Amino acid sequence: MSVGLQGLLALMPILVVAVFLVGLKWPASKAMPLSYITVVVIGYFVWGLSGMQIVGGTVKGLVVAIGLLYIIFGAILLLNTLVESGGLQQIRNGFTNITTDRRVQVIIVAWLFGCFIEGSSGFGTPAAVAVPLMVGLGFPALGAVVSGMIIQSTPVSFGAVGTPMRVGVGSGLGQGSEAIVNTYAAKLGFPVIDAAGHVNSIAYDQFISYVAAHVAIIHFVAGALIPLFLVAFLTRLFGKNKSYSEGLAVWPFAIFAAFSMTIPYTIVGWFIGPEFPSMIGGATGLCIVVAAAKRKFLLPKGEPWQFEPKEDWDPSWTGSVEIKEISKPGGMSSPMAWAPYGMIAALLLLTRLVPPVTHFLKTITIKVPAIAGIGSSFGIGYSPGSVFIVVSILTYFLHGMKPDAYARAWKSSSKTMIGAGSALIFTVPMVQVFINSSGGTAGFDKMPYALAAATYAISGGLWPLLCTVIGGLGAFVAGSNTVSNMTFSLFQFKTAELIVAGNPALLPHAMEWPTWIVALQAIGGAAGNTICIHNIVAASAVVGLLGKEGIVVRKTFLVFLYYCFVPGALGYTYLYWDTKGAMNLGTIILIVFYAALVYLLASNKSRLAKLPQGV
Numbered sequence: 279m280s281v282g283l284q285g286l287l288a289l290m291p292i293l294v295v296a297v298f299l300v301g302l303k304w305p306a307s308k309a310m311p312l313s314y315i316t317v318v319v320i321g322y323f324v325w326g327l328s329g330m331q332i333v334g335g336t337v338k339g340l341v342v343a344i345g346l347l348y349i350i351f352g353a354i355l356l357l358n359t360l361v362e363s364g365g366l367q368q369i370r371n372g373f374t375n376i377t378t379d380r381r382v383q384v385i386i387v388a389w390l391f392g393c394f395i396e397g398s399s400g401f402g403t404p405a406a407v408a409v410p411l412m413v414g415l416g417f418p419a420l421g422a423v424v425s426g427m428i429i430q431s432t433p434v435s436f437g438a439v440g441t442p443m444r445v446g447v448g449s450g451l452g453q454g455s456e457a458i459v460n461t462y463a464a465k466l467g468f469p470v471i472d473a474a475g476h477v478n479s480i481a482y483d484q485f486i487s488y489v490a491a492h493v494a495i496i497h498f499v500a501g502a503l504i505p506l507f508l509v510a511f512l513t514r515l516f517g518k519n520k521s522y523s524e525g526l527a528v529w530p531f532a533i534f535a536a537f538s539m540t541i542p543y544t545i546v547g548w549f550i551g552p553e554f555p556s557m558i559g560g561a562t563g564l565c566i567v568v569a570a571a572k573r574k575f576l577l578p579k580g581e582p583w584q585f586e587p588k589e590d591w592d593p594s595w596t597g598s599v600e601i602k603e604i605s606k607p608g609g610m611s612s613p614m615a616w617a618p619y620g621m622i623a624a625l626l627l628l629t630r631l632v633p634p635v636t637h638f639l640k641t642i643t644i645k646v647p648a649i650a651g652i653g654s655s656f657g658i659g660y661s662p663g664s665v666f667i668v669v670s671i672l673t674y675f676l677h678g679m680k681p682d683a684y685a686r687a688w689k690s691s692s693k694t695m696i697g698a699g700s701a702l703i704f705t706v707p708m709v710q711v712f713i714n715s716s717g718g719t720a721g722f723d724k725m726p727y728a729l730a731a732a733t734y735a736i737s738g739g740l741w742p743l744l745c746t747v748i749g750g751l752g753a754f755v756a757g758s759n760t761v762s763n764m765t766f767s768l769f770q771f772k773t774a775e776l777i778v779a780g781n782p783a784l785l786p787h788a789m790e791w792p793t794w795i796v797a798l799q800a801i802g803g804a805a806g807n808t809i810c811i812h813n814i815v816a817a818s819a820v821v822g823l824l825g826k827e828g829i830v831v832r833k834t835f836l837v838f839l840y841y842c843f844v845p846g847a848l849g850y851t852y853l854y855w856d857t858k859g860a861m862n863l864g865t866i867i868l869i870v871f872y873a874a875l876v877y878l879l880a881s882n883k884s885r886l887a888k889l890p891q892g893v
Contacts, residue, residue, distance in 0.1 A: 279722070285732020287324055288725035291317040291708055292752075292765070310704040317711045317725075326719030334652030335714040339707025341646055341654040342449055345661060346441070346702055346760065351695040352666025353400060353438055357407065358687035359670045360618060363677035364606030368615035370411050377571050379582035380417070381509040381528050385535045386571065387412055388425040389505045390563045393433040393539055397556025398622055400438025404430060409817050418585065419597030419821040420829070421516040426817045427808050427834045428508055431841050432501035432540065433556035434759050434804035435493050439626055439662040440552035443490045444483070446763030447800060450713070451771060454482050455653075459771060462792055479640060487551045492797035494547025494555055496845045500801065501540045503875075505532040507837055515833060516595065518586045523885040526878065531576040538570075539563030553626055553662070561619075594829070597821035606677065618673045625665045636660070652714050702761075709765045730772035739777055742850040743864065745770055745795055746842040749802025754809050762803035770799040783857045790853060798849045805841035808834045844871060 291313045299309035321327040360366040373387055391411070392404040404426055412422035435442050451459045454477030460470045468485040472478045509532055510525035517524055543559025570576065585591070629635050642659025658664060674684050716724035723731070737744055748770070752762030774795035778788040807813055814830045850864030 279720075281728075281731045281735055284722060284728040285735075287320055288712075288729040288732075290320055291712060296751075307700040310701050310708065314704040314708040314711070317708050321711055321715050321718070321725075324720065325715050325722055325725070327715060327717070328650065330650040331652070331714065331717065332711055334649035335711035336707040337646060337649055338652050338654035338714065339710035340703065341644075341656050342445070342710065342764075343699070343702045343706040345656045345663075346445060346706065347695055347699050348656075348658070348661055348663035349400075349438055349441055349445075349666070350663075351691055352661075352663035352670070353398075354694045355687060355691040356398075356618060356622070356666045356670045356673070358691050359673050359679070359684065360615075361604060362683040362687045363673060363679045364604050364610055365615040365618065365673070365677055366407065367605045368610045368612060370414060372612050372615075373411065374415065376568055377582065378584070379577070380585060381512065381525060381583050382531065382571050382577065383415055384412065384417070384425050384508050384512055385505045385532060386564070386567060387415070388422075388429050389508060389535060390539060390560055390567055392426065392429045392560075393543075393556050394560025394564060394619075396430065396433040396437045397554070397558070397560055398439065398619055400434075400441055410821055413597070413821050416585070418516055418591055418595035419823045420595040420826065421512060421585075422821060423814070423817045423823055423830055424511060424515065424833050425508055427814060427830060428511065428837050429504060430807040430810075430813060431804050431837065432497050432504055432543075433560065434807045435497060435800045436490070436543075436547065436552050436554070436556040437759070439554070439557065439622075439665075440490070441662065442759040442763050442800065442803065443486055443493065443552035446760035446803070447489060447767045447796060448482070448486045450709075450764040450767030451486075451796070452713070452768065453477070454479070456768065458775065459768075462771075462789075465789065466793075480636075483551075489793055489796055489800075490552035491548045492793055493552075493800045494544045496797060496801050496848060497547075497804070498540045498544040499848055500841055500845050501543075502533060502536045503840070504837075505535045507840070508532070511833065511837075513583065516585060517583070519889050521885070521889055523882050523889065524583055526882045527578050527886060528576075529879050529882075531570075534570065534576050535563065535567045538566040551630060553630055554623070557619075557623060561623075594826065597818075597823040610677070614677070617676060618669050621669045621672060622665060625669065626662070629660065629665065652710075705758075705761055706764070709761065712765065713768055724768075726766075726769035727772050730769050730776060733769075733773050734776040734780065739781060739854075740850075741773055741777055742795065742798065742853055743843070743846040743867075745773070745798045745849075746802030746805060746846045749799040749804075750806035750809075750838060750842050751802075753803045753806025758810075759800070759803035759807055762806060763800055766799055766803075767796050770795045781857075784853075787853070787856060794849050794853055798845060801845045802842055805838050805845075808841065809838045844868070847871075 294313045294316045295309055298304045298312055318332055321332055322329070373391070376386060377383060388408050392408040395404045395407045409422045409426040412425065413419050454460060454470045463470045463482070463485040466485065466488060468481045468488065470478055470482045470485060506526070506529055509528055510522045513525035514520060514522045539559045539562070542562040543555040546558045547555040629639055639659035640657060643655050643657045645655040646653070712725050714724070722728055733741070748766055749762050752766050753759050771792050774791040778784045778791050784791070809831050818826060818830070847864040847867035851862060851868060854862045854864065
């Protein structure tokens, strides 16, 4: 069988999702079982996998899915606990008196608070928190949803305390079961397999942290413009003058706000690990930018920018849901409201940075016997889900909640977990059968390797420019950066190795390629969240705007393209710098893009002067 046909067949489970979930708009609960059936049929009849191999991959997928659902449940439980205790309402109230300029409000609430919520909870929770908060502040529902989707890019790779990296990339690269990954990690100084032949989980975690550090660096570059996109899209799509210029007028403040988040974000990602960048970056940025906004630092003079009166809004902008507000009787202080998030940070730092605690928690593991050589385990002690649940219980006492309110938090969180489970229970087993598809009677490489070979044959050395798109489409289809990373990390790793092997000039720099390509996969997976149907539905549902998902995708698609191709060009520039020179294709793309941006900002005053009303 030709390389191209093998690659096409390996791609079929993903194509099935694209056709039924995206094309025919089936719910994930129906589309994902078809994808699982497809990978089983191809694995059994084409790859020649044994029934026990398929069962082994399926069981491992179910164990990974349970681990993901445990994290989702804990994250949503903490959020719902804060809703019911009145803590979230107090957090919302704290934003209302900072400024009346909508451009500044969207940066503070969507970008900074949204990044913090993504870092601490992930799984679309910024939509559940930041979007209704913006509507409560007077934003059009559609504007709030679009803004909420745009920011689900930079913080996503480190959402839910690093789940897309630890679980997504970590599981996707085999958790120590892939020989080529283990060999590569050992060359970098991370001995994943110890002298006794066992997996050293600490070394593997350090290897994933090494990959995550590269992800943070790339996000630092790409994330620098997200607040600027936020304000420009807000004024263009929802302002009276329909002008990008009114948003671009606050570019010094927007870029200041970007770096207030991304600088601490990158430092944490490089020196500490993937659990904390978005959470600490968002919290640090909030403190800095709120103080700056109150002093009008870097803000243009003139009247604050506002929406038109609500009666003049396009009817399609408004939702049908009244935002639920629960306040604690007698009130609650802001430090008390924020205390649960402080406890999360403290417990995560304790469990990740204190070796005796880390080693003890890693022993609290549920192990499933290997089936056809495919083992699986669920580290419940080390899981962020355990931290979320512990903090939720502590919050019950700290906030003096009533039992019926806390029961509602558990009930609503369970419903959310069950809803997510209907898709994940088939999605992750599909991914694991896909990954664990070697050793069949047909003699083919495992499916990710076959797909990598076909991809290399088509794209060759241009892959650094394109690999982000694969990650993005994976998140768009699967509804999750974690699942995208889990599905495609090994494929991306193998493609990088094929490129290096096929180009002898790159061999002196071969160690750079796999890390950067997998990092770009994670970046693309984060970019895909800006157009992810599942996230758009979640964001729209909380403000009663369902049925307009296509409108939101069209409005955020430019951000998706930016977040794929600028990082892709950056990766291409770096990886080919020595062999193709400084002025390679990636460098040219970056120069053209940033030159156009500088021109837009430099000429913005003249365009502002032509508007019916200035800023």
